[in-house]
Amino acid sequence: MSDALTELEPLKRLIVAYAxxxxxDRYALLFAxxxxxxxxxxSTSEILIGQMRLTWWRDILTKPAAERPMGEPLxxxxxxxxxxxxxxxxxxxxxDGWEAMLDDFPWDDRQFQNYxxxxxCGFFGFGLAGTxxxxxxxxxxxxxxxxxxxxxxxxxxxxxxxxxxxxxxxxKSHPRTDFDRSGRPLxxxxxLMIRDVRKGQLAADLYSPASAARIIWHGIAGR
Numbered sequence: 001m002s003d004a005l006t007e008l009e010p011l012k013r014l015i016v017a018y019a020x021x022x023x024x025d026r027y028a029l030l031f032a033x034x035x036x037x038x039x040x041x042x043s044t045s046e047i048l049i050g051q052m053r054l055t056w057w058r059d060i061l062t063k064p065a066a067e068r069p070m071g072e073p074l075x076x077x078x079x080x081x082x083x084x085x086x087x088x089x090x091x092x093x094x095x096d097g098w099e100a101m102l103d104d105f106p107w108d109d110r111q112f113q114n115y116x117x118x119x120x121c122g123f124f125g126f127g128l129a130g131t132x133x134x135x136x137x138x139x140x141x142x143x144x145x146x147x148x149x150x151x152x153x154x155x156x157x158x159x160x161x162x163x164x165x166x167x168x169x170x171x172k173s174h175p176r177t178d179f180d181r182s183g184r185p186l187x188x189x190x191x192l193m194i195r196d197v198r199k200g201q202l203a204a205d206l207y208s209p210a211s212a213a214r215i216i217w218h219g220i221a222g223r
Contacts, residue, residue: 003073004028007035011207015185018219023129026086027185029077030126033057033091036074037098038153050102058095061088086129094122097146105159112147112166120146127186128179138183140174141190148193152202160202168197184219191218 005016005028012031019027037054044050060068065079082088097119103111120142125134134142147167154160171194179187191214196202203211 004032004077007032007073009035014207014212014215015188015219018184018188018215020181020184023182025077026081026129027127029074029081030091030094030123032074032077034094034098034123037095041098041101044102047102047104051099054095054099054102058092061092061095090122090125092122093118093125097122105156107159107162112163115150116143116146116166120144124183124186128183135178137174137176137178140170141177141186144170144174145186145189145193148196148202152206164196164202167193168200171197188215188218191215 040053100115124142144167147163151164177190
C-alpha cells in the first residue's frame with residue numbers, strides 16, 4: 001500500500017481500489033494531494049498565509065526531484081510517479097483551483113468558472129494519466145464534479161446552493177460520462193454526483209451501505 005493511499009479516508013480508498021493496478025498509485029496521490037490542498041484552504045484564516053502554503057506545493061511540483069525536500073511522503077510519491085514519466089502539469093492546474101478558493105465569498109460567475117475549470121480539469125486530467133486534452137464531455141464532467149464537491153463541503157448556504165445549481169445545469173447539457181477503464185474512479189465520482197443531481201439534494205452521507213454497494217457494483221461492472 002502506498003503512503004498516499006494510507007492518508008485517504010475510507011470512501012476514497014474504496015474508490016481507488018477500483019482503479020487498474022497500473023493506475024492505483026496515481027489515483028492515490030491525486031486524492032491525497034487534493035485532500036491536502038483542501039486542508040490548507042480549510043485551515044487558513046488569512047489569505048496571504050494560505051497563498052504561502054499553497055506556493056510551497058507549487059514549488060514542489062515545479063522543482064526538479066533532486067531539489068525537493070525529503071521526509072514528506074507525498075513528495076516522495078510525486079518523485080516516484082514523475083520518475084515513471086507522469087506529467088505533473090494537471091496537478092498545477094488542480095492547485096490553481098484550490099488557490100481560487102481563497103477568494104472571499106460571495107463569488108461571481110467568473111470566480112465560479114475559474115475554480116471549476118481549474119480544479120475539475122486538473123483533477124480529471126491527472127486521473128486520466130496526466131492527459132493534456134480532455135474531451136469536451138470529460139472536461140464538463142470535471143467542472144460539474146468540482147462544483148458538486150464544493151457544494152458538499154461549503155458552510156455558506158448561498159454559495160452551496162449556487163454551486164450545486166451550477167453543477168446541475170452542466171449535467172443537464174452533458175449528462176453522459178465517457179471514461180474507459182482507466183477512468184473508473186472518475187466515473188464512480190460522477191455516479192455519486194449524478195445521483196444527488198437527480199434527487200435535487202446533496203446526500204448526507206456518501207459512505208452509507210447503499211452508496212458503498214453502488215460503488216462496488218459500478219467498480220466491477222462499469223454500470
